[in-house]
Amino acid sequence: MCEDCGCQIIDPEHGHSPGHRHGHSHGPGTEPDHSHEHDHGHDHDHRAIEVKQSLLSRNERLAEQNRGMFRAHKLIALNLMSSPGSGKTTLLEKTISQLDSDRKAAVIVGDLATENDAQRLQATGARAIQITTGTACHLDAHMVQHAMEKLDLAELDLLFIENVGNLVCPASFDLGEQKRIVILSVTEGEDKPLKYPVIFHNADLVLLTKIDIADAVEFECERAREAIGQVAPHAQILELSAKTGAGMKEWLAWLQDVR
Amino acid sequence: MMHELGLAQNTLDLALQTASREGAERITVLRLQVGDLSGVVPEALQFALETIVTDTPAHDARIEIERIPAVCFCADCKAEFPADGYVYHCPHCAAQGCELLRGTEMTLISMEVDGNV
Numbered sequence: 001m002c003e004d005c006g007c008q009i010i011d012p013e014h015g016h017s018p019g020h021r022h023g024h025s026h027g028p029g030t031e032p033d034h035s036h037e038h039d040h041g042h043d044h045d046h047r048a049i050e051v052k053q054s055l056l057s058r059n060e061r062l063a064e065q066n067r068g069m070f071r072a073h074k075l076i077a078l079n080l081m082s083s084p085g086s087g088k089t090t091l092l093e094k095t096i097s098q099l100d101s102d103r104k105a106a107v108i109v110g111d112l113a114t115e116n117d118a119q120r121l122q123a124t125g126a127r128a129i130q131i132t133t134g135t136a137c138h139l140d141a142h143m144v145q146h147a148m149e150k151l152d153l154a155e156l157d158l159l160f161i162e163n164v165g166n167l168v169c170p171a172s173f174d175l176g177e178q179k180r181i182v183i184l185s186v187t188e189g190e191d192k193p194l195k196y197p198v199i200f201h202n203a204d205l206v207l208l209t210k211i212d213i214a215d216a217v218e219f220e221c222e223r224a225r226e227a228i229g230q231v232a233p234h235a236q237i238l239e240l241s242a243k244t245g246a247g248m249k250e251w252l253a254w255l256q257d258v259r
Numbered sequence: 260m261m262h263e264l265g266l267a268q269n270t271l272d273l274a275l276q277t278a279s280r281e282g283a284e285r286i287t288v289l290r291l292q293v294g295d296l297s298g299v300v301p302e303a304l305q306f307a308l309e310t311i312v313t314d315t316p317a318h319d320a321r322i323e324i325e326r327i328p329a330v331c332f333c334a335d336c337k338a339e340f341p342a343d344g345y346v347y348h349c350p351h352c353a354a355q356g357c358e359l360l361r362g363t364e365m366t367l368i369s370m371e372v373d374g375n376v
Contacts, residue, residue, distance in 0.1 A: 044373035048288075049281060053273055055266045055291075055365045169262065172298060197345030198298065230346050233356035 007143050010115050010130040011150045012122045059173055062141035066148065066176025073153040076258055077161060079175050081199060082183035083192075084165030087209045087242055089117045091183070092160055094242040096124040098252060105158040108147040110139040117162065127151055138169035141176055158255065167192070171199035179204040179258060182235075186210045186219035193227040200232045205254065212241040263299060266365065267307035271317060273367050278316055284374025286317035294327040294364040296342065301326055320370075329362025 240247030
């Protein structure tokens, strides 16, 4: 367990990671702009300092480090976000097993507890690293950086980051990904994009999943597309069923073309 | 109040690093900006900060949080208008998909210090 923040990185091939500290420095990476205004009349040398830094600047800095690493290794990192139970892990299981044999993929998966997802994904033959966050409801850049240490980035083409199931918090935490993918399953309702606008607004791609049961739950894809169009006019939308294979071809083509 | 504590900690870390670099003994004022669409509740952030500055050089700091209203910009007619939630249609020319100009800030803008270490 990380002594700095309590996150655990589990590599299903090698068991739990021993106690570790952050390999990277938590000190400031960028110098804030500052100006001095000396109050000459004041005994205590009272002065004002301009800072102008985001309260998330530490995560932003680490995310940029991750982004640099991905770019340097020419690998595409994808941040998959959704509510719990939308089918992220199943989709990844099917996707990895259907990728071209010359494309190597790995997964970093986040949950509060259990190694279930990493074990499922490991069974596809891909490297899958589990982050158990303990209590954190989202992944952040430093957790991802820890998990990246367990992977040989040089041999990878694609890195799927399966975020903690949550339509709220992951939206605020840059992980260094190339693209953000939000998954919405037909059992969740057509108006979810309007109810969770931030995460959908920031999506590059929205995947409507479990379309094989859309009729059974009276889900209207067109209404969902309209809702997505309102909060995320720039997002691409694909409909698919990991179970039946419907729409998988277009999703795999998107993965092939993504830059 | 889920993330305000973490954000408060980030704020304090940033402030203490800056104060240390300046060779200051005490932090007397912290000025923040929180956008109305940032997802941060200013009162919760204020409360969290007041809680964690105990026994630090910022323990007496006055915490000033300025709210930034959310404003949209329409690229078609160049109008600025208040952002209503997250669906941005221009009230002047009905263009869709306008972008947010302001309102998602969560920034430590400036601070005041005194003393010398």
